[in-house]
Amino acid sequence: MKIAKPGKPKNPKQRSLYGDYQSNVLHSYYTDNNNSHKNKLPDTLSGNERPFFQNLSVVEQWIYCYQILEDSTPLANDCGVYCSAKCCSGGPNEGMLLFPGEEHIYETMDVEDIDEFTIKSSNIALPSTQLEVKFLICKGTCNRKLRPMSCRIFPLLPWIDKKSVVRVQPDLRAVTMCPLLYNNQLPQIQHRFAMKVKHAFLYASLIPGTMELLDLLHEETNIMKKFIGL
Numbered sequence: 688m689k690i691a692k693p694g695k696p697k698n699p700k701q702r703s704l705y706g707d708y709q710s711n712v713l714h715s716y717y718t719d720n721n722n723s724h725k726n727k728l729p730d731t732l733s734g735n736e737r738p739f740f741q742n743l744s745v746v747e748q749w750i751y752c753y754q755i756l757e758d759s760t761p762l763a764n765d766c767g768v769y770c771s772a773k774c775c776s777g778g779p780n781e782g783m784l785l786f787p788g789e790e791h792i793y794e795t796m797d798v799e800d801i802d803e804f805t806i807k808s809s810n811i812a813l814p815s816t817q818l819e820v821k822f823l824i825c826k827g828t829c830n831r832k833l834r835p836m837s838c839r840i841f842p843l844l845p846w847i848d849k850k851s852v853v854r855v856q857p858d859l860r861a862v863t864m865c866p867l868l869y870n871n872q873l874p875q876i877q878h879r880f881a882m883k884v885k886h887a888f889l890y891a892s893l894i895p896g897t898m899e900l901l902d903l904l905h906e907e908t909n910i911m912k913k914f915i916g917l
């Protein structure tokens with residue numbers, strides 16, 4: 688399934704994609720100062736982007752967000768060479784949280800595709816919407832086109848600040864696993880990748896329950912920040 692983009696808004700400046708990457712954690716480690724002044728990404732959707740997205744089904748909404756991140760990776764090269772793809776080496780009880788409604792994508796898949804994944808309850812119920820957060824377990828390899836959002840944005844985590852602006856920061860839940868977060872001898876995470884994550888979540892934050900889950904994950908990150916001493 689391919690979701691077409693909405694038509695261009697009248698003001699072309701409103702469509703620029705990159706810029707304004709803000710990490711308040713490990714900031715000096717991978718802020719790309721050479722690019723941060725260029726191509727500002729707006730903090731909100733504009734023109735017809737918001738109604739276009741809200742008229743999609745939840746499956747189409749997540750696929751649209753996947754499309755924004757298509758071919759975007761933390762580094763220009765395969766970062767798995769630095770760690771033997773550690774983030775794909777979890778055991779049978781380790782997996783990734785699915786964002787609210789993302790599980791429905793897997794319900795639409797062919798049997799042989801869904802066979803790559805097991806979806807369970809995470810036992811997390813979002814406090815306001817009472818949506819149950821699902822958990823996806825994989826076999827350590829997958830068709831990349833089918834991987835969930837958590838894998839597409841790893842090791843970054845979007846969050847929504849008090850002014851409802853989407854921010855992107857390192858996902859500290861990954862800090863002992865992902866060498867991009869602790870080994871400063873490695874290349875820095877691409878600014879462009881962080882901007883794509885932000886762009887995808889300008890949309891995804893409109894999907895019911897997503898902001899609430901991001902809030903919970905942000906709280907968890909804040910606890911880890913204190914623990915690590917950042």
Ligand code: SF4
Nearest residue numbers: 766767770772774865
């Ligand atoms: S753990 Fe980090 S460095 Fe290793 S493959 Fe995953 S994202 Fe890349």
Ligand code: SF4
Nearest residue numbers: 775825827828829838
């Ligand atoms: S779903 Fe795919 S990308 Fe995600 S951890 Fe499993 S093998 Fe890796």
